[in-house]
Amino acid sequence: xxxxxxxxxxxxxFEGKRRKVSSHPSQNEALIFxxxxxxxxxYRLPPLDVPEADPSALLGTSARQDPGMLPELSEIxxxxxxxxxxxxxxxxxxxxxxxxxCTMKYNPRVNEFVSRLEGIAEAHPYQPExxxxxxxxxxxxxxxxxxxxxxxxxxxxxxxxxAHGEFTGILLARAYHQAQGDPRHKILIPDSAHGTNPATAAxxxxxxxxxRSNSLGMVDLAELEHLVTGDTAALMxxxxxxxxxxxxxxxxxxxxLHAKGALLYMDGANMNALVGKTRPGDFGVDVMHLNLHKTFxxxxxGGGPGSGPVAAKKILxxxxxxxxxxxxxxxxxxxxxxxxxxxxxxxIGRVRAFYGNFGMFVRALAxxxxxxxxxxRQTTEDAVLNANYIRSKLEDxxxxxxxxxxxxxxxxxxxxxxxxxxxxxDIAKRLIDYGFHPxxxxxxxxVPGALMIEPTESESREELxxxxxxxxxxxxxxxxxxxxxxxxxxxxxxSRLDEVAAARKPLLRYMPPDGAATx
Amino acid sequence: xxxxxxxxxxxxxxxxxxxxxxxxxxFSTIPGEYRLNHDLEVPPxxxxxxxxxxxxxEAARNAxxxxxxxGAGAYRHYRPVVIDALVQRGEFxxxxxxxxxxxxxxxxxxxxxxxxxxxELTGMEIANASMYDGSTAAAEAAAMxxxxxxxxxxxxxxxxxxxxxxxxxxxxxxxxxxxxATGAHSSEAGALPYDANGRLDxxxxxxxxxxxxACVLVQSPNFFGVVEDIPxxxxxxxxxxxxxxxxxxxxxSLGVVRPPREADVVAMxxxxxxxxxxxxxxxxxxxxxxxxxLRQMPGRLAGQTRDAEGRRGFVLTLATREQHIxxxxxxxxxxxxxxxxxxxxxxxxTVYGRQGIRELxxxxxxxxxxxxxxxxxxxxxxLFAGAPRFHEFVLRTAEPPEQMNERLLExxxxxxxxxxxxxxxxxxxxxxxxTELNTAAEIESTTRLFRDAPEGILTRA
Numbered sequence: 001x002x003x004x005x006x007x008x009x010x011x012x013x014f015e016g017k018r019r020k021v022s023s024h025p026s027q028n029e030a031l032i033f034x035x036x037x038x039x040x041x042x043y044r045l046p047p048l049d050v051p052e053a054d055p056s057a058l059l060g061t062s063a064r065q066d067p068g069m070l071p072e073l074s075e076i077x078x079x080x081x082x083x084x085x086x087x088x089x090x091x092x093x094x095x096x097x098x099x100x101x102c103t104m105k106y107n108p109r110v111n112e113f114v115s116r117l118e119g120i121a122e123a124h125p126y127q128p129e130x131x132x133x134x135x136x137x138x139x140x141x142x143x144x145x146x147x148x149x150x151x152x153x154x155x156x157x158x159x160x161x162x163a164h165g166e167f168t169g170i171l172l173a174r175a176y177h178q179a180q181g182d183p184r185h186k187i188l189i190p191d192s193a194h195g196t197n198p199a200t201a202a203x204x205x206x207x208x209x210x211x212r213s214n215s216l217g218m219v220d221l222a223e224l225e226h227l228v229t230g231d232t233a234a235l236m237x238x239x240x241x242x243x244x245x246x247x248x249x250x251x252x253x254x255x256x257l258h259a260k261g262a263l264l265y266m267d268g269a270n271m272n273a274l275v276g277k278t279r280p281g282d283f284g285v286d287v288m289h290l291n292l293h294k295t296f297x298x299x300x301x302g303g304g305p306g307s308g309p310v311a312a313k314k315i316l317x318x319x320x321x322x323x324x325x326x327x328x329x330x331x332x333x334x335x336x337x338x339x340x341x342x343x344x345x346x347x348i349g350r351v352r353a354f355y356g357n358f359g360m361f362v363r364a365l366a367x368x369x370x371x372x373x374x375x376x377r378q379t380t381e382d383a384v385l386n387a388n389y390i391r392s393k394l395e396d397x398x399x400x401x402x403x404x405x406x407x408x409x410x411x412x413x414x415x416x417x418x419x420x421x422x423x424x425x426d427i428a429k430r431l432i433d434y435g436f437h438p439x440x441x442x443x444x445x446x447v448p449g450a451l452m453i454e455p456t457e458s459e460s461r462e463e464l465x466x467x468x469x470x471x472x473x474x475x476x477x478x479x480x481x482x483x484x485x486x487x488x489x490x491x492x493x494x495s496r497l498d499e500v501a502a503a504r505k506p507l508l509r510y511m512p513p514d515g516a517a518t519x
Numbered sequence: 520x521x522x523x524x525x526x527x528x529x530x531x532x533x534x535x536x537x538x539x540x541x542x543x544x545x546f547s548t549i550p551g552e553y554r555l556n557h558d559l560e561v562p563p564x565x566x567x568x569x570x571x572x573x574x575x576x577e578a579a580r581n582a583x584x585x586x587x588x589x590g591a592g593a594y595r596h597y598r599p600v601v602i603d604a605l606v607q608r609g610e611f612x613x614x615x616x617x618x619x620x621x622x623x624x625x626x627x628x629x630x631x632x633x634x635x636x637x638x639e640l641t642g643m644e645i646a647n648a649s650m651y652d653g654s655t656a657a658a659e660a661a662a663m664x665x666x667x668x669x670x671x672x673x674x675x676x677x678x679x680x681x682x683x684x685x686x687x688x689x690x691x692x693x694x695x696x697x698x699x700a701t702g703a704h705s706s707e708a709g710a711l712p713y714d715a716n717g718r719l720d721x722x723x724x725x726x727x728x729x730x731x732x733a734c735v736l737v738q739s740p741n742f743f744g745v746v747e748d749i750p751x752x753x754x755x756x757x758x759x760x761x762x763x764x765x766x767x768x769x770x771x772s773l774g775v776v777r778p779p780r781e782a783d784v785v786a787m788x789x790x791x792x793x794x795x796x797x798x799x800x801x802x803x804x805x806x807x808x809x810x811x812x813l814r815q816m817p818g819r820l821a822g823q824t825r826d827a828e829g830r831r832g833f834v835l836t837l838a839t840r841e842q843h844i845x846x847x848x849x850x851x852x853x854x855x856x857x858x859x860x861x862x863x864x865x866x867x868x869t870v871y872g873r874q875g876i877r878e879l880x881x882x883x884x885x886x887x888x889x890x891x892x893x894x895x896x897x898x899x900x901x902l903f904a905g906a907p908r909f910h911e912f913v914l915r916t917a918e919p920p921e922q923m924n925e926r927l928l929e930x931x932x933x934x935x936x937x938x939x940x941x942x943x944x945x946x947x948x949x950x951x952x953x954t955e956l957n958t959a960a961e962i963e964s965t966t967r968l969f970r971d972a973p974e975g976i977l978t979r980a
Contacts, residue, residue: 032632032869043599043875048882049959050889055775055881058888059907062746064777067880068639072872079601082866085625086610089617093609106522107613110567115797116603119578124589125799126936127582128928134580135798145561160651160800161855163842171693199842199852204693208847246548276559277546283553293855301606301859302626303616303819304649305801321689349689353592353654353682354799362574369573372564375520381542382523385533388545392537405548429621438619443843460524461533492621494832499620502824502836506813508645509635 013481016473020095020466021435026493029084033510036071042078069512088493089302090437096463100409100440100452101194101242103272103294108370111297111363120362125354129339133331135358136338140325142365143309146290149376150268151281152311156320158356162269165289165308166200166236168321171348172287172312173234173263174204175319179346182261184233190219192243192444197236197267206233213446217243217402219253228260234287238267239280242444242452244387244406246273254284263287271295272456273384273408276377280311287312292357296364307360318346323355382457383408386464390453393468397475401447408456414449422478422485424449429496430477430488434470520564586961587933588890590911590952591742592653592680592768593799594791596879597956599870602793602863611862616819616855620834626858627833630821633805633865640770640868640876641785642778643807648819648835649861650804650853653788654683657736657766658690659817659851660786660806664734664762666815666850667783672731674761676719677710678741680768681941684710687736711735717745717903717913725755732761739765739779740772743950744887744911745903753781770864772909774880784808793867794860803860814840817851879955883910887953890962894951897969902948911952913938913945918972920949926973932965 055063073081090097097104115121123135143155159165170187177184187201190211198208209227214220218241228235235257240246247253254264266280266288272295274280280288292298292307300306312320323340331337340355371379384407391400391410398412414424428438428451440452455464478485489495525533530542539545546554565573587595606612610625617623617630630648637646650656661673675687711727714720719737728735735756739747753763762783767773771791779785790802808816814837822836842849871879887910894914895901902913916923920937927934935949942948953962 029628031628033635036872038873041872041875042601042870043872045875045878045882045955048885050886050962053881053885053888055884058884059746059776062748062777062907064773064775064877067774067873067876068636068642068778070636070639070871070873070876071869072874073869075601075870078866078869079605081869082605082611082629082862083608085628086605086608088622088625088628089610089614090619090622091610092613097615099615102615104615108522110570112607112612114571114574116795117574117578119581119583120574121795121797122583122595123581123798124587124595124796124933125593126589126591127585127587127933128924131582131585131928131933132798134577137577137580138574141562148560160655160857161853163852163854164651164655167852171689174693195841195843195846195849196852196854198847199845199849202847202849203852248548248550250553251550276555278549278553278555282555283550291855299612299859300615300855302611302614302623302629302862303858304856305651305858305860306855307801322685349692350654350682350685351689352686352800353652353680356799357801358798359795359801366570366574369562369565369570370522370567371520373558373561375523375564376559376561378520378523381545382525382530384545385530385537385542388537388539389533405545407545407548428619432619432622437615437622457523461529463524489621493624494621494826494830495828497620497826497832497834498824499834499836502822502834503839506820506836507823508631508813508820508836509638510631 018434027084032071040072040074042075096459097437098439098453098455100454105456106458107299111366114366115359115362142361145368150311151279153314154317155311157309158321158352159308161306162291162308163196165310168351169287169310170204172316172319175348184231186232188235192241192446216404232262234263234265236265240270240273240407243411244409245404250283275380277380292360292364297367298360298363305357307357319348321351322347379457386455409454411447412451413447417478420482422482424451426485430474430485432489433491585931585933588935588951591936595954595956596791598793602866627821629862631833633861636868637807640773641807642780643785644810646807649857652802652804653768654686656786656804656806657683658687660764660784663815668733670733675736678713679738680742716906717743728759734762734764736764740909743913744908746907749779750781774876789864792864794863803857818853882955890953893966897966913948915948919947
């Protein structure tokens with residue numbers, strides 16, 4: 001950018017000092033297919049101890065001669081390939097991951113260890129129940145812990161992720177209304193909701209009705225009262241909301257819904273603000289999902305696996321997916337024998353094969369055991385303390401559109417920086433240069449140019465101070481050197497990628513130069 | 520609490536700097552009547568050693584040290600150790616969905632490699648970044664076919680995994696508001712019957728196809744382990760303007776079984792590629808399809824592009840199909856999928872590669888073929904013996920399979936899965952799966968137990 005010619009030495013535009021990171025070479029690595037050459041191998045099978053079958057004789061026209069262009073490499077090359085790729089990722093293990101709504105907390109290593117114990121990792125879902133008592137015991141204990149944490153009456157662990165949990169929860173609500181002979185057609189969703197909420201309601205065949213937030217970013221009770229009718233099946237509410245605010249009048253919200261026979265669904269994405277401090281079952285929620293990969297520390301793994309248990313009040317219990325774990329008579333060890341009950345005539349049916357993402361249950365339970373009641377409460381308190389600390393240290397430089405006290409996350413807007421043309425996405429990209437993963441940008445949509453920050457309990461004061469320092473320096477850069485921010489990141493392997501070109505002419509698989517791909 | 524990186528004095532100082540008197544000040548927006556003023560009744564805080572001990576004890580109450588012949592949608596295969604070593608790198612394990620492409624190139628390139636391998640294996644042109652599992656992938660593929668054709672009816676084979684069929688029914692009931700709310704999900708009504716060879720009854724299919732049919736959904740190899748005649752099914756379906764969706768529960772079959780190239784959409788479970796059984800999950804669904812159906816594909820897609828300096832890089836692309844952009848108009852509500860599990864599959868496929876996948880598949884084929892022959896020589900009847908199979912087969916015995924399995928358990932053998940719950944018409948039938956993990960010695964000792972059926976029970980039905 002141009003500097004004014006004042007006759008004095010031109011001022012060098014401000015560029016912040018990066019305290020958390022130094023540059024460091026990263027290894028180049030081609031696509032695995034580009035490294036392949038025929039005849040290399042990384043495996044050796046044991047000798048076949050039965051007569052070798054002739055595929056063409058057994059399969060006839062269904063036999064395949066060549067499984068396609070799969071890579072051929074040695075083991076060291078494979079280890080290097082994936083290790084090099086891994087170094088191109090940011091991760092919680094490297095530092096703070098302040099993605100609002102995503103609850104990127106520490107993923108304890110003991111969770112990984114116990115999920116790989118032989119009797120757990122090698123358990124087949126159809127092995128006899130008498131030989132599955134350990135797996136059923138884990139399911140059952142986790143269910144009881146989650147019911148206690150949520151204050152609900154009944155639970156299913158079957159849904160594979162949060163959105164899958166929403167789907168299951170809304171089906172429960174639907175089955176309930178239909179059983180009453182009162183099928184309803186509308187679901188109310190606040191404008192501050194996650195995108196999965198309206199997508200789920202639509203998937204379940206409901207008409208989505210938008211509920212505007214009030215000036216505090218909360219549910220507008222008058223508007224709610226006006227919109228809820230005998231045709232409203234449920235309100236899907238995130239509490240605390242996506243701006244981190246607890247709906248103080250939650251009981252009134254529940255009352256308005258219940259008076260018209262509608263149910264209160266809670267999106268449990270923000271449960272990390274509540275565990276051990278308050279319980280949805282106590283404040284009027286009828287059905288909710290949890291994200292074990294948020295609140296209960298199971299790893300995000302670059303986008304899954306997740307797990308989205310659904311907890312509900314007694315009235316919805318008959319409709320839970322099959323099977324459910326039930327206690328039978330006590331065995332020789334004095335513990336009740338557990339079994340899977342498939343005889344549930346009013347069930348909504350299955351939402352997934354088998355019993356859910358069991359490996360995630362093991363990790364979540366290990367997390368709960370490591371914390372105990374005191375640790376769970378302290379965790380929530382630290383998460384809220386961290387978010388409020390960031391809020392207090394940044395609210396002089398970044399616009400805080402809603403002044404309402406917040407819990408585990410804080411949402412600023414880019415209004416001041418936008419005057420220099422710097423938007424939330426630019427500030428986010430500049431954070432990368434300072435050694436942090438960006439916060440969530442442009443969400444919730446009720447805050448134009450949102451910066452949504454959730455530090456979680458896993459950050460030390462030292463890490464928070466580095467983050468605050470980076471955000472303050474970027475605020476100054478945005479004023480004094482906006483071009484620097486607009487073109488960030490400057491320190492990554494690749495700079496901003498051309499997403500428009502990617503979408504216009506999608507290239508979704510590797511094509512060898514000689515066109516040797518099988519399709 | 521050992522995961523929390525703050526000292527009591529740091530907490531006090533931070534509260535002071537915020538201007539709060541106590542931590543409870545920060546929770547003042549929660550009405551007093553709903554604030555929890557006692558400890559949650561969950562087990563007390565435990566040290567790492569106690570946690571490991573608890574899970575060791577539970578693990579010991581599960582089956583360990585058994586010979587197993589179970590399959591049916593969850594397959595026992597050897598998992599090379601580099602898979603776990605690599606996916607436990609924190610940069611893969613503890614990263615988020617790769618929306619910030621500049622610092623997620625590792626995950627993005629790996630997904631791109633996964634998509635390529637899935638296309639090669641399935642014979643399809645595009646593949647997504649993963650779905651929850653094989654059952655939900657099948658249900659989402661059926662929904663995709665409905666969107667593409669604008670038709671509502673899905674014809675599913677009775678030999679589609681029964682639990683997949685239940686999931687399909689749950690999803691399908693949501694399409695219209697007036698469908699049955701509950702019950703009847705074990706019903707076979709409407710499922711396409713199988714013929715004497717255990718394959719889809721083509722005559723029945725032809726009869727059922729009409730202008731309302733969105734797709735024919737078949738599993739291949741099907742639940743009985745039988746390979747379906749996809750070209751013939753596709754010819755019939757396409758004649759009526761319906762799509763063909765092929766569900767593949769055993770991905771390893773593609774090492775030796777011809778891919779369903781005539782299909783329009785393939786919904787696959789990739790658990791066999793290096794993913795632990797883990798009592799049923801997490802597994803790895805994936806949807807692959809013809810390129811012309813790209814805009815109706817659910818889930819995430821990684822695509823190749825360039826940065827400002829012309830360097831190759833990868834991004835999540837075509838997000839306008841997805842819930843966070845389209846909200847109620849999205850192709851699916853799916854958000855989190857199974858990225859780390861897809862990475863496991865990618866590493867598995869790289870370890871075995873072009874030769875190894877075939878060699879491994881041939882071993883499975885050989886062992887299953889051998890075991891079926893030995894069990895049959897011992898008096899059991901192999902059903903659908905005339906049809907091409909991969910590594911599963913249905914046995915009919917005079918002795919009820921539950922009773923026979925009790926006998927086998929005494930010798931630490933877990934026998935085939937009894938089928939009476941889903942296919943009572945087959946009589947005393949059970950589904951057996953033999954993989955590279957089953958040795959000839961295991962097959963022989965099981966054969967002996969077939970011969971040892973109690974006095975008075977002829978094994979052959």
